[in-house]
Amino acid sequence: MGEQPIFSTRAHVFQIDPNTKKNWVPTSKHAVTVSYFFDSTRSVYRIISLDGSKAIINSTITPNMTFTKTSQKFGQWADSRANTVYGLGFSSESHLVKFADKFAEFKEAARLAKERSQEKMELTSTPSQGGAVKRNELSVNRSGKRKESAPGDLQSPLTSESINGTDDERVTPDTPQHMEPRAEPSQNALPFSHSSSSINKHWEAELAALKGNNAKLTAALLESTANVKQWKQQLAAYQEEAERLHKRVTELECVSGQTTVIKSQKTELNQTIEELELALKAKEEELERLKAEVESANEFQSQKDSLSEKLQETESRNQVLEAQLSDLEQRLESSQLEREAFRKSLRSLLELLDGKIFELTELRDTLAKLLEG
Template sequence: MGEQPIYTTRAHVFQIDPSTKKNWVPASKQAVTVSYFYDSTRNSYRIISVDGTKVIINSTITANMMFTKTSQKFGQWADSRANTVFGLGFTSEQQLSKFAEKFQEVKEAAKMAREKSQDKVDIRSTRIDLNNDTFDFKQDSGPASPGSKQASSFNGTDDEKIFKVGPEMLLMKTEHESAAEQSSSSRKWEAELQSLREKNSILVEDLHQSSTKMDVWKKQVSACKEESDALRQKIAQLEYQYQEAGQEQQRNAELSVRVQQLEAELRDKEQEVENLRKQAEIIPQLMAECDNITSKLQVTESRKVELESRMDVLHVDVEDSRQKQSGVKAELKKLTEVLDAKIEELHDFRHGLSRLGADN
């Protein structure tokens, strides 16, 4: 089956600065996918993260690793095989807690897998020892004769054995030693051949796993490309919205300038209305002066008529002057009414300007 993802999240990836061993160096420009992978063939767990085509995390989890929360949204762990310290920055505290819980679960699973593998290795080594003991026993008991076996069992030291046996026994012993050496060398070659076969099988498995990983990475790369395309489209939309916002701000600025111009025009109109009011207040004085001048003219004319006409016509002239004065008063009254109408129109014009300013 190869490696399969069992948990995936997104985070900002950091690595410790190898020169200072204190500062964090960002391994990705943005949040990337971080996944737990389980290898069923090796019974191992790994944390893998890919940024584009670059592998930024490839950490095999062991039972001795420890994930530490250094803040509410940041955690780290040390990888002795990679000789570095990885750090992950999450967008929320819940994501960090979930990742830490998963790390603890994977760590316990790796610990149990290690214990099982050690038990299997112990059992296998015990079987190999037993097989080697059986093989040595056959090699020792096969070629020897009953007499030599009894001699090796009951006669004292090796020197005493060599002294008591004859030349034929020494020659037989030399042949037995050469055969034992050949059998030991053959066993070594068989062991090396077996180890090479095991290495070859491991390499084949690694090749299969690497091809599987390449497929997974290709899928992740295609997903990252799709995500980057979506982000580019979103950036284009945001830029278009930003341009529209700038145009709207420009329109608002133009409207504010127009409002200021209208307010200035309104102030000018109010000043004109105030001037007209002052002029309207002066009109009664002008009318009074006009009345005085008219009366003086009438007196002057009457005097002239009195001097030029007879005394009898004086009363008629006075009556005529009175009638003329009444006509002038009527005309002045009409003029006053016209002025009042103009003043009312000015008031209406001012109210209209006030409403126009309020609407703006």
């Protein structure tokens, strides 16, 4: 919608003498139109007055401004940004009261708009949205900060109706509300880069864990291999001892007729053999378990290799996406430069149109005076 006039009146315009800071200096030879404007894109209220093609008032209303009625037909306010004090002389007290009421109303609206913008800034700067703040700062750094309007710089066209206003109030039916700012394309690219780095960290952590498990299993495998060799030697020794005992039993049975003694010895020998067989079975079971652990270690190694390949693929894909992101950023910067150049040319055309409109307005006033004379 841009900037629109919402109230107009006529008054003689004065500025404080910059040297003495005491005397009033008239900036218009006759009563001119003084209008309130509202910029819906920034929620900013301004007081603008033109004398021909020259802007004699261009003051942005801030919450700390105060309009003071110094007499029945004269009021003033200080603009710290313009480093001056403006004074208005009205034709009647009712016009002064209306202007002062509108000043207070728009001052309160400016205060509320400032509070809303501060609340939004506080919401966007919370820890849960820290990345969103950085994206907004990056977007602001690329697109450029908006500057406050300086005195004499008109940022929107003025219609003939707003310039040739009467002493009555002119209010638009609905004042546009504050519009939400649009997201930059670059803001949509940053979260992906952040997620890819998180994925890389996740795979690296898993790879480190697998390396640790692999080292432990390798040490256990070496230890179990040494134990197996020792157990095989013990088993061979037990088998030799069992054969020797069997031969000894046979010899005893043949030589001695003492059946009872031989049976008792045989029983003892059989128990010893059973114990050795149980120990051998336990060792075999432990050997099978170690073999299973070795197989699982090999599986972990294969998983580690596959994860390494996936990590390399992710890194290459991340590099491609970063190249695409830089290309998009360059395109965005070029489009912003083109848009800024178009805005500058459009603003110059609008200023030229404003000058022509005011010239036509003066011509109309002159012709009206001639007709009346």
